[in-house]
Amino acid sequence: MRTLMTLTVNGDRREVAAPVHRTLLEVLREDLGLPGTKHGCELGECGTCTVLVDGQPILSCLALAVECQASDILTVEGLAEGGRLDPLQQAFAELGAAQCGYCTPGILLTAKALLGADPRPDRDAIRAALAGNLCRCTGYTKILDAVELAAARMVAESAGEPRP
Amino acid sequence: MSNPSGRPLSVVGHRLPKVDAWAKVTGETRFADDLALPRMAYAKLLRAQHPHALIRRIDTARAAALSGVYAVITGRDFRPVRFGIMPVSQDEEPLCVEKVRFVGDPVAAVAAVDEETAEAAARLIEVEYAPLDSLMSIEAALREGSHRIHEYGDGHNIHKLVSLEFGDVEEGFREADLVREDVFFFEGNTHLPMEQHAAVAQWTPDGKLTLWSSTQTPHYVHRALGKVLGVPMSHVRVIATPNGGGFGGKSDPFSHEMVVARLAQLTGRPVKTTLTREEVFYTHRGRHPVLMWVRSGVRKDGEILALHFRTWLDGGAYGSYGVASTFYTGALQTVTYRIARYKFEGCRVFTNKPPCGPKRGHGTPQPRFALEVHLDKIAAELGLDPAAMRRRAVVPEHEKTVNHLTVTTCGLSDCIDRVVDASGWRDKFRKLPPGRGIGFAASAYLSGAGLPIYWNDMPHSGVMLKVDRGGGVAAFCGSIDIGQGSDSVLAYVVAEVLGVRPEDVRVVTADTDLTPVDLGSYSSRVTLMTGNAAREAAEKVRGTLFAAAAKKLEASPDDLDARDRRIFVRDDPGRALAFDEAARLAESAHGTLVAAGSYTPPRRAAKFKGSGVGPTPAYSYSACAVELEVDRETGDVRVERVWIAHDGGTAINPLLVEGQVEGSIYMGLGEALMEESAFRAHGLHKIPSLLEYKSPTTLETPEITTLLVETRDPEGPFGAKEAGQGPLLPVIPAVANAVYDAIGVRIDEVPITPEKILKALDLKTQGKPPRVGPERLPHVSFPDPIRVPPPWVDPEGRAAGAVHGKEPIRR
Numbered sequence: 021m022r023t024l025m026t027l028t029v030n031g032d033r034r035e036v037a038a039p040v041h042r043t044l045l046e047v048l049r050e051d052l053g054l055p056g057t058k059h060g061c062e063l064g065e066c067g068t069c070t071v072l073v074d075g076q077p078i079l080s081c082l083a084l085a086v087e088c089q090a091s092d093i094l095t096v097e098g099l100a101e102g103g104r105l106d107p108l109q110q111a112f113a114e115l116g117a118a119q120c121g122y123c124t125p126g127i128l129l130t131a132k133a134l135l136g137a138d139p140r141p142d143r144d145a146i147r148a149a150l151a152g153n154l155c156r157c158t159g160y161t162k163i164l165d166a167v168e169l170a171a172a173r174m175v176a177e178s179a180g181e182p183r184p
Numbered sequence: 185m186s187n188p189s190g191r192p193l194s195v196v197g198h199r200l201p202k203v204d205a206w207a208k209v210t211g212e213t214r215f216a217d218d219l220a221l222p223r224m225a226y227a228k229l230l231r232a233q234h235p236h237a238l239i240r241r242i243d244t245a246r247a248a249a250l251s252g253v254y255a256v257i258t259g260r261d262f263r264p265v266r267f268g269i270m271p272v273s274q275d276e277e278p279l280c281v282e283k284v285r286f287v288g289d290p291v292a293a294v295a296a297v298d299e300e301t302a303e304a305a306a307r308l309i310e311v312e313y314a315p316l317d318s319l320m321s322i323e324a325a326l327r328e329g330s331h332r333i334h335e336y337g338d339g340h341n342i343h344k345l346v347s348l349e350f351g352d353v354e355e356g357f358r359e360a361d362l363v364r365e366d367v368f369f370f371e372g373n374t375h376l377p378m379e380q381h382a383a384v385a386q387w388t389p390d391g392k393l394t395l396w397s398s399t400q401t402p403h404y405v406h407r408a409l410g411k412v413l414g415v416p417m418s419h420v421r422v423i424a425t426p427n428g429g430g431f432g433g434k435s436d437p438f439s440h441e442m443v444v445a446r447l448a449q450l451t452g453r454p455v456k457t458t459l460t461r462e463e464v465f466y467t468h469r470g471r472h473p474v475l476m477w478v479r480s481g482v483r484k485d486g487e488i489l490a491l492h493f494r495t496w497l498d499g500g501a502y503g504s505y506g507v508a509s510t511f512y513t514g515a516l517q518t519v520t521y522r523i524a525r526y527k528f529e530g531c532r533v534f535t536n537k538p539p540c541g542p543k544r545g546h547g548t549p550q551p552r553f554a555l556e557v558h559l560d561k562i563a564a565e566l567g568l569d570p571a572a573m574r575r576r577a578v579v580p581e582h583e584k585t586v587n588h589l590t591v592t593t594c595g596l597s598d599c600i601d602r603v604v605d606a607s608g609w610r611d612k613f614r615k616l617p618p619g620r621g622i623g624f625a626a627s628a629y630l631s632g633a634g635l636p637i638y639w640n641d642m643p644h645s646g647v648m649l650k651v652d653r654g655g656g657v658a659a660f661c662g663s664i665d666i667g668q669g670s671d672s673v674l675a676y677v678v679a680e681v682l683g684v685r686p687e688d689v690r691v692v693t694a695d696t697d698l699t700p701v702d703l704g705s706y707s708s709r710v711t712l713m714t715g716n717a718a719r720e721a722a723e724k725v726r727g728t729l730f731a732a733a734a735k736k737l738e739a740s741p742d743d744l745d746a747r748d749r750r751i752f753v754r755d756d757p758g759r760a761l762a763f764d765e766a767a768r769l770a771e772s773a774h775g776t777l778v779a780a781g782s783y784t785p786p787r788r789a790a791k792f793k794g795s796g797v798g799p800t801p802a803y804s805y806s807a808c809a810v811e812l813e814v815d816r817e818t819g820d821v822r823v824e825r826v827w828i829a830h831d832g833g834t835a836i837n838p839l840l841v842e843g844q845v846e847g848s849i850y851m852g853l854g855e856a857l858m859e860e861s862a863f864r865a866h867g868l869h870k871i872p873s874l875l876e877y878k879s880p881t882t883l884e885t886p887e888i889t890t891l892l893v894e895t896r897d898p899e900g901p902f903g904a905k906e907a908g909q910g911p912l913l914p915v916i917p918a919v920a921n922a923v924y925d926a927i928g929v930r931i932d933e934v935p936i937t938p939e940k941i942l943k944a945l946d947l948k949t950q951g952k953p954p955r956v957g958p959e960r961l962p963h964v965s966f967p968d969p970i971r972v973p974p975p976w977v978d979p980e981g982r983a984a985g986a987v988h989g990k991e992p993i994r995r
Contacts, residue, residue, distance in 0.1 A: 055218035056211020058428070060378045061461040065874040068378055096211035105209070113205035116839045119847065120667025121208030122215065122378040122428030147882040154874060156378055156429050157667045159850030160882045162843055 025086050029054065030098025040086045044078075045069045047085035048095060056096040056125050060154065067153030070126035071095050077133045096125035099132065107170040107177075108132060117166035119157035127153045131167045139175055143168065194747050195680040196902045199839040202672040203686055204426070204665065216382035216398040216425040221454035224384070225254050227444050228302035228457065230292040230309050231466065232284035235320065235536035235867025236331065237313035239282055242292055247308040252301040254451040256309065258292045261446060267408045269401075269436045269541075271638050273343070273503025275334055278412055278442035284313070285333055285501035286538050287867035288466025290439045295447040295455050318866050322475070322498050322533045322962050333501060333534040342964070343499050343532040344510045348794055349969035350586045351525030351977075353481075356490020360481025362565060366558045367477050369933040369958040370550035372498065373859040374470035375543050376879060379428020381467060382458035383441045385448040393449070394421045397441050400430045400666055401704030404637065406696045408437035409445055424694035427666035427705075431851070432542035434666070435706050436469050436504055465872035469541030470861055472509055472532075473498040474550035475958055478558050484566060486559075486573035490525040493517060493551065496962055497532040497540070504541035506532045508637075508797055512547025515798030517555055518585040519628040520596060520805070521577035525974075526586045529966040536867055542706060544851060545909050548629065549916060553934060556625035556917030560924065570921070571609055571624045574807075575600045584975035588790035592802045593895035593905075595831030596626060599807035602891045607809040607827040613925065619814055621926025625917040626807040629910030631833075631900065632709025634785045634799030643782035645713040646700025647721045649678065651729070651777040655749065655764030657682060657689045659721075662702035663714045664694035668908050669840045670710045676836055677715050677901055681722035682729070683746025684763055700780065708906035711836060712801055713783045715901030720781030728777060732770035733761050786899070790981025792972045801899035804906045805831040808849075808914035814926045816945060819938030821857055821923065823884070826915065829891040833905030838892060844907040845890045852915025854880045860935050932957025 022037040029052060036051045045062070048054045048071070057080055060068035064082040071080045072094040099106040108128050111117070118124040127150060134141055134149040141149070146167045147160075155163065172184045207213045244256040259281035268274045280291050292309045296302035319325040319333065325341040338345040357363050383397040393415065399405050402424040410417035427434055440457050448455040459467060475496040481489045495513040499506045514528030545552075563570035578596045579585065603624070604610065612622045636644060648660040659678050665671040675689040692698055702714055730741040733751045737744070737759050745754045752760035761769070771777050789795045808828045814821050826849050835841040858878040862870040871877045896903030916934055924930055929944035932955060940956045948954035971984045978984070 049218075050220075055214070058215070058379070059217075060380070061874045063461070063873060063875070066378065096209075100210060105206075109209040112209045113201045116202065116205070116843045118202075118205060118208040119669070119843055120377070120379070120427060120429045121204070121213050122667075124208055125211050128209065150882045152881075154378060154879060154881065156376055156431065156851070156879070157847050158843060159846035159848075159888065160885045161846040161850075161888055164882070 023086060025089050027085060027089060027093060028091070029093045030095060038085060040084065042085055043081055044071070044083040044085045044088055045080035048080060054095055054097050058122050058125055067130065068123050068126045070129050070153065072129050072133055075133060075136055077130045094129065096128060099128060106132065107173045108167065111166040111170040115162050115166045115169060117158060117162040123153060123155045127155065127163060135171055135174060139171060141171060191745065193680055195676045195686060196836050197834065198837065200686060200837055202669050202840065203675045203691065204671055213426050215379055215428050216384060216396055217458040219384045219396055219456065221384065221386060224454040224456055225295040225297065225451055226299045226302045226457065227293055227295045227447050227455050228306045229290040229440055229443060230306040232287060232289040232291055234284055234313050234315050235287050235318045236316040236333065237284050238316065239280060239284065239291060240312040240314050243310040244292060247294055247305040250301065250305045250308060252297040253305045254295045254453065255447055256292065256294050256305065257446060257450065262412060263414050265412055267412050267437055268503050269404055269505055269637060270503060270507055272507055275503045276439070278439050278446065286536050288538055289501065293443045293447060295451050319536045320863055320865060320867065321535060322496055325533050325535045326962055326964065333536065337534065341534045343503060343534050344507050345967060346510055346514065346528065346530040346794060347966045347969040349527040349971050351974050353490040353492050353525045353527045356525040357481040360489050361484045362562065363479065363481045364558070364562055364565065365477070365479045366561065367932065367958050367961065368554040368557065370474045370553055371934060372471050372473035372540060372861040373855055374465060374468045374861055375431035375433030376877065377427070377429030377431060377433055380459045380461060380464050381434060381438065381440065382456065383444050384454060384456040385444040386454040387449050392419045392421065393445055394423065395441060395445055396423045396425050398427050398434055399424045400427060400434045400664060400706055402664060402694050402696055403662060403701050403703055405437045405441055409442065412442050413445060421697040424664040427664065430666035430705060431544045432546060432706065433468050433470065435542055435704065438467060461874060462872045465869050466538045469504050469539055471543040472540040472547065472550065474513055475961065476551060476554040477961055478554050480558065482562055486563065486566060486568050486577060488521060488523045488577065491517065491523050492527040495530045495551065496964065498535050498537065499532040500535055500537040500539035502539035504539045506540070509542065509547040511794060511797035513551050516548050516628055517551055518587050519579060519589055519591060519803050520626055521574065522579055523586050527969060531964045531966070537863055544848065545629065545912050546707065549855065549913050552627050552913045553916045553920065556914065557920050557932065560921040569613065571600055571604050574626050586974045587798065588795060588975050588981040589798050590788045592899055593833065593897040594803065594805055595893040595895040596805040596807065598893045599805055599829035599831055600626060602829040602893065603807045603809050603827045606889055606891060607811070609809055612811065619816060619926055621922040621924065622809055622811045623918040623920065623922030623925055624809050625914035625921060627910060627913035628803045628805050629906060629913060630707055630800035631712040631802045631804060631906040632785065632800055633707040634788055634801065635796045636703055643717070643784045644709065645702040645717040646780060646782045647674070647714065647717040648700055648780045649721045649725050649778060651725055651767045653768055653771060655688065655767055657684060658692060659689055659718065660692045660699045661714055662694055662696070662699045663710050664705050666705045668705065668844060670705060670714060672840065673711050673715055673836055674718050677718040678722045681719055682726055683751065684749050708909045711904050711906060712900045715836065715904060716783040717781040719901045721779045724779035724781065725777060728774050729766045729770045732773045733766040736761060736769055790972070792970055792981050792983045794970065795981060802833065802897040802905045804910040806911045806914050808918045810915065810918040810922045812919065812922045812926060814923060814941060816927065819941035821936065821941065823853055823886045823919065825886055827889045828911055829893050830907060830911050831893040831895050832907040833897040833900045834894050834903035835892050836902065836904050841892060841907045842890045845911040846888050848909065848911035849888050849915050850880055850885050852912040853885065853919065856916040856919040856934055856936060858935050929954040
């Protein structure tokens with residue numbers, strides 16, 4: 021039994037017919053053709069499937085798509101605007117913060133929410149924000165570096181200062 | 185950074201983004217589970233609930249009748265052919281036919297319209313088992329009269345026995361000022377890649393199979409599929425998708441790969457399966473639990489006159505890489521410090537746990553933990569500084585070790601010095617306030633195994649290059665990027681040699697139809713081996729380009745150089761051609777611009793049986809200090825800071841080398857303090873989830889200081905060695921040694937959990953020896969050793985039979 025739902029994903033209004041028990045993760049990946057969002061456990065334990073719903077990081081494996089109809093959903097595919105990478109994406113690429121890249125979408129979105137709420141987080145605040153996102157490759161060090169760099173660039177840009 | 189002739193390098197040695205970084209930060213990278221093909225079916229494997237049982241009957245009728253099910257198969261739908269990664273351990277079936285050997289062993293499989301239907305159908309399959317002994321420990325498996333798990337091996341449930349002696353260790357013990365024995369245990373743990381294994385298979389009507397799989401070893405999967413399915417390898421194409429982490433856990437050919445291939449053949453549809461996280465915990469081929477006994481005889485200054493090492497490996501239910509793992513628990517003890525005489529006895533036992541195999545450091549983190557803690561105890565007993573004691577004993581460069589392993593460059597002395605200085609070791613060791621401690625350890629690792637997994641004389645890595653008329657370069661290689669950056673290394677080396685930018689190089693990798701064989705992403709082999717093959721191919725193409733360019737520039741090809749997309753006269757850089765123009769001239773003069781390069785490691789194995797595990801073109805070296813704090817109330821260990829120096833040869837890209845080192849430290853800390861594979865008496869994994877299997881988060885990962893010691897090894901491309909595995913090794917013993925420095929207790933068993941710390945503190949309070957670790961050793965009769973004279977007696981390393989007289993001792 022499928023239900024017709026309307027979801028706003030990365031600014032696009034999309035209609036999809038899916039069973040009501042289908043998770044947002046499944047609908048994004050399998051019904052909407054957006055496999056950039058990954059899964060590590062499908063039990064809400066690893067943070068890999070994080071997307072933003074109205075700016076808040078949520079675990080898409082634990083959210084029902086049908087309940088997200090009134091919200092703006094942001095996935096990794098929507099991070100770059102008009103072909104211009106988000107400063108977080110740029111910094112992650114430059115600093116080697118993505119190794120295998122599998123946890124990267126979830127971490128980028130969690131960091132995006134952090135910088136939206138706190139444009140100047142210190143390293144401990146970044147650690148705290150990302151504590152629910154597991155990464156097995158990097159030892160987190162370059163990830164923390166990249167979030168710091170992106171934050172510094174965003175602050176400088178909004179102040180009209182040169183890019184760090 | 186410059187090459188040996190002093191020419192500055194424009195790519196190698198620079199901190200560049202990975203060539204696939206952009207795809208990874210935008211979510212464009214397609215992992216195996218991201219693939220979807222028209223009409224694709226989903227497969228689910230039914231796995232055994234018994235750890236050890238005979239299969240009496242399998243009834244698939246109800247499953248097959250379920251609406252939406254396309255096919256249900258059992259082991260009888262395959263040819264009666266077994267497979268396995270090692271030629272000597274062909275003991276796995278795609279689906280078990282007569283017997284299951286661990287909880288999780290697959291017995292049947294379903295292909296259905298969607299994943300839910302496949303799961304529902306799998307639940308409808310009825311399997312009747314006749315349970316056998318559940319052998320969940322080495323002792324249980326060795327017990328006389330227990331059921332045998334396999335009918336092959338070196339004894340009752342013994343998969344492999346090894347016994348080797350290099351020089352007369354008893355003589356060394358007699359000459360020693362101190363002889364010390366210790367017993368250690370390293371619990372098993374798992375790789376835990378964030379991506380679960382997944383595979384998609386498709387047959388086309390011309391009888392050809394394509395398998396996309398999250399595998400670190402597409403070449404070995406290619407061979408295994410050909411064997412199991414009975415189709416010519418020429419009709420099987422394996423494409424390894426970018427791995428979402430591997431760490432050794434995707435290095436075996438797996439049942440699920442055979443199953444989707446067979447189901448696709450039977451249904452005429454593409455078939456995909458993705459393992460659940462719980463299945464990954466059972467499928468894993470993780471770190472072997474290893475019990476270890478070590479005895480050494482040393483002089484007062486710490487010089488090791490004799491070392492005798494015994495290991496007992498809990499192999500789990502199948503062979504996997506186990507024979508190699510067993511040898512690796514004994515091979516690399518000798519390549520860090522001078523050891524005059526060495527004896528190794530190893531034993532791998534089959535149990536009814538999920539099979540173990542290679543994880544980052546394959547078979548060497550366990551003995552390295554034992555050896556480095558053992559040395560720490562010796563230093564304490566002799567009143568020596570453990571860092572200085574190690575520093576004095578470092579192996580000489582360009583010599584052979586007692587067990588016939590050839591050391592080329594060795595930057596370990598520099599590594600030790602730099603960690604001692606950076607960490608403030610001299611001001612901290614034995615001087616920090618109670619509860620705080622600093623520990624030290626060092627290690628060595630391979631830059632690729634010197635021999636292939638199956639015996640052959642072909643190259644270990646091959647690279648093909650094609651230069652386009654527009655100046656684009658395509659590089660084809662069988663290597664697979666598992667996050668370590670192998671695609672990038674391929675592009676960097678080619679770009680450096682041809683004088684183009686890495687972004688001008690299109691890499692096509694890990695496709696057995698399109699790319700020359702590379703043996704796979706294991707044993708830290710890819711940078712050195714693929715790098716050398718890439719360099720050879722690129723130098724050939726450059727020769728053709730230079731010949732054509734020289735004519736145009738009226739110069740000698742020997743006087744040309746290439747850089748920044750230009751080919752120019754070295755001493756008169758104004759005389760130049762654009763790279764693409766040179767490409768067109770070269771194609772006009774010489775035809776299509778292609779070249780191939782290949783790499784085979786130097787043949788260095790000695791003559792004795794078992795000498796094939798341990799040799800490598802070049803060893804990497806690491807030294808590490810860990811500073812931590814122990815909470816005496818809770819037993820909690822908080823690692824505050826890690827300093828590591830790593831000699832990985834030339835860093836092709838220092839940014840990526842640092843990333844490998846940092847990732848290794850993180851993984852080592854997890855193994856040291858929290859990660860363990862734990863099982864119930866009847867075979868169930870106790871903690872098969874990412875929540876319960878504890879791994880470090882951002883909150884537990886300390887600040888890390890990474891120091892690169894760049895020896896320039898003659899064996900590696902531009903002098904490069906390895907970085908992906910070696911830096912994990914010293915972290916675990918450094919933690920154990922730091923715990924001792926902090927609270928004066930010895931935890932001779934990893935993981936070093938709060939429970940063990942509290943138990944040791946309790947023993948200390950009671951005035952008992954403050955040590956927690958194994959108390960008993962299983963009884964195994966090791967055979968008489970193969971006696972091999974050290975290389976300073978017989979450079980060939982021939983087994984000497986029973987004859988071994990007085991041998992000169994190397995000082």
